[in-house]
Amino acid sequence: MPLPERSIAVLPTAPVETPDGAPARLGPGRETFGVGARSPIPGLEHEATSSNTKILLVDGSPINRRLLKSMLRLGKHEFLEAATGLDALDIVASQSVDLIIVDLMLPGLGGTELCRRLKSNRKTQFIPILMLTSVHGFDFEVEGIESGADEYLTMPLHPSVVRARVNSLLRHKAAIDSLEEAETILFALAQAVENRDMGTGLHCERLATSSVALGLALGLPRKDLVALYRGGFLHDIGKVSIPDSILLGTGKLTDDQWKVMQMHTIRGVEICKPMKTLSPVLPIIRSHHERWDGTGYPDRLKGEDIPLLARILQVVDIYDALTTARSYKPAYSKEEALEILKQEAAKGWRDPELVALFVNMQDGVLLDSRALLESDWPELSSTLHSLQNMNRHLRA
Numbered sequence: 001m002p003l004p005e006r007s008i009a010v011l012p013t014a015p016v017e018t019p020d021g022a023p024a025r026l027g028p029g030r031e032t033f034g035v036g037a038r039s040p041i042p043g044l045e046h047e048a049t050s051s052n053t054k055i056l057l058v059d060g061s062p063i064n065r066r067l068l069k070s071m072l073r074l075g076k077h078e079f080l081e082a083a084t085g086l087d088a089l090d091i092v093a094s095q096s097v098d099l100i101i102v103d104l105m106l107p108g109l110g111g112t113e114l115c116r117r118l119k120s121n122r123k124t125q126f127i128p129i130l131m132l133t134s135v136h137g138f139d140f141e142v143e144g145i146e147s148g149a150d151e152y153l154t155m156p157l158h159p160s161v162v163r164a165r166v167n168s169l170l171r172h173k174a175a176i177d178s179l180e181e182a183e184t185i186l187f188a189l190a191q192a193v194e195n196r197d198m199g200t201g202l203h204c205e206r207l208a209t210s211s212v213a214l215g216l217a218l219g220l221p222r223k224d225l226v227a228l229y230r231g232g233f234l235h236d237i238g239k240v241s242i243p244d245s246i247l248l249g250t251g252k253l254t255d256d257q258w259k260v261m262q263m264h265t266i267r268g269v270e271i272c273k274p275m276k277t278l279s280p281v282l283p284i285i286r287s288h289h290e291r292w293d294g295t296g297y298p299d300r301l302k303g304e305d306i307p308l309l310a311r312i313l314q315v316v317d318i319y320d321a322l323t324t325a326r327s328y329k330p331a332y333s334k335e336e337a338l339e340i341l342k343q344e345a346a347k348g349w350r351d352p353e354l355v356a357l358f359v360n361m362q363d364g365v366l367l368d369s370r371a372l373l374e375s376d377w378p379e380l381s382s383t384l385h386s387l388q389n390m391n392r393h394l395r396a
Contacts, residue, residue, distance in 0.1 A: 053170055054095070056080045058088045058102040058114065059132075068101060071159040072166060085109030089117065092124050098173050099166065104133035104144055112147035119148030126176050128169035132157070186272060190237045203320055208232025210316045214358055215309075223280065224309060231284035231313050238268030238285070262297045265289055283307035288314045293348035311351045315341065315358050318350070 055077050057065045065081050072079075080097065082088040085106050091097070100118070104111040111131055118124045131149035133140060144152045150172075151165050190204060211228040220228075239247055242264055246257045253261060268285040272278045287301060287310035294302030322337035332340065338359050345355040 052076050052078050053098040053173075054078050054080060055166070056082060056088060056091060056097045056100045058082045058085065058100060058106065058111070060084065060103065060107045064103070068162075071157075071162050075163070075166070083107075085111070085114035085117075088114060092118065092127065097127055099128050099130065099169055101130045101132065101166075102149075104131055104135060104140065111149075112143055115144070115147040115149050126173070128173050130165060130169060186237065186275065186278070187233055189240060189271075190233045203324065204233045204236075206232075206320050207235070207313065207316055210320070211313050213361070214312050214316060214354070217357060217361060218312070227280035227284065227309055228312060230278065231281045231288075231309065232316075234268065234272060234278070234281055235285055235288050235313060235317070236264065236268065237271055238264035238266065240271070241267045262289070265298050280309075284310045284313050286310070288317060290314075291349045292345075292351050295349070306351075311354055315350060315354050318344070319358070 053076065055072065057068050057079060058081075059065050059068075060083050062083075065079075069079050080091055080095075082091055085102075086109050088100070088102070089109075092100075102111045102114060106114065111133075115129055115131065118127060118129065128150045129148060130151045130153065131144045132153050132155065133144070134155040136154055141152050141154070150169055153162065153165065208229045209232070211232050212225050215225045215228045242261060246253065246260055249257075265286050265288070269282050272282060272285060284307070286298065287307050290296035290299065290301045290306045290310065292303060292306070292311075294300050296306075319337050319341060322332045322340055323334060325331040341350065341355050342359060344350050345352045
């Protein structure tokens with residue numbers, strides 16, 4: 001059944017006055033809509049961000065989209081428009097958006113289904129959504145919120161309320177973006193640490209994907225696999241505090257130098273701890289140099305007291321180090337590296353079950369893990385490509 005024609009209802013407010021006391025002429029009908037009414041807090045329209053933000057208006061009525069733009073005209077916004085839910089999906093797939101304002105009763109793909117699709121996509125799940133509707137009833141509001149809408153407003157709309165909700169959602173989005181930027185900076189710092197030793201090549205990238213492969217073989221849940229992936233890049237970030245004379249030296253470290261080197265695990269935790277999103281990675285950073293027999297560092301943990309994810313990354317880390325040429329040693333063959341791993345497990349240094357599993361893994365498993373990241377985990381693939389770009393810039 002075709003949807004009825006509808007337009008946004010807006011509560012009337014007092015018209016804006018010019019300095020001489022006369023009503024301001026804002027164009028036909030604008031006093032009625034109250035678009036130009038003063039905000040109860042001066043400058044409210046500008047507080048969300050100091051730069052342009054992109055707002056996607058999704059409504060089948062061009063008049064409604066025009067009215068929304070009028071309400072928000074004082075903010076520093078760039079407006080994108082879509083008449084249908086499918087058009088909206090095409091837009092967010094091609095460019096970044098800071099906020100989506102969507103009508104509940106969209107033609108075709110409805111507003112609630114659009115919300116569900118956006119919130120179920122890892123690339124768009126953090127875009128705030130403001131849902132508008134002329135349909136009254138708690139059932140509709142519950143349905144809108146449960147579909148993923150961050151805010152829900154029922155018409156008639158008051159322009160000041162719309163602006164306040166929009167600014168609140170944009171502030172929240174800016175906070176999320178700042179966290180992502182901080183995390184990106186940490187990954188860039190980790191890449192810079194790796195680039196201090198040109199001989200390590202793409203060590204972190206290999207460690208990330210190979211750790212995920214071993215985690216997959218163990219049947220670990222997704223959250224642990226993501227932690228392993230991130231840990232591959234961040235495990236040695238604490239080495240940023242280690243002097244080049246120690247980190248890049250070719251001779252045997254003195255006792256004092258070795259104590260300084262061992263501190264990189266604790267320094268790494270200190271660097272990443274403020275980021276709550278990285279809390280699952282902290283045990284990897286701190287404990288990936290512990291030994292199964294308790295002779296490792298920094299806490300001399302023993303056996304299964306060593307976090308499992310740290311033990312997984314350790315096995316892969318050692319294998320990669322053995323098969324990579326360094327300034328102080330040639331690269332071992334695959335067979336030689338696996339034999340050394342088995343010897344270290346026999347000495348009590350490594351988790352014997354993990355080493356046995358790693359040795360028995362086929363090369364195809366490691367390759368398949370990379371394909372998994374590329375196909376099923378686009379956000380990890382995107383991170384990987386971003387890190388590769390940073391790596392090229394840092395080496396330039």
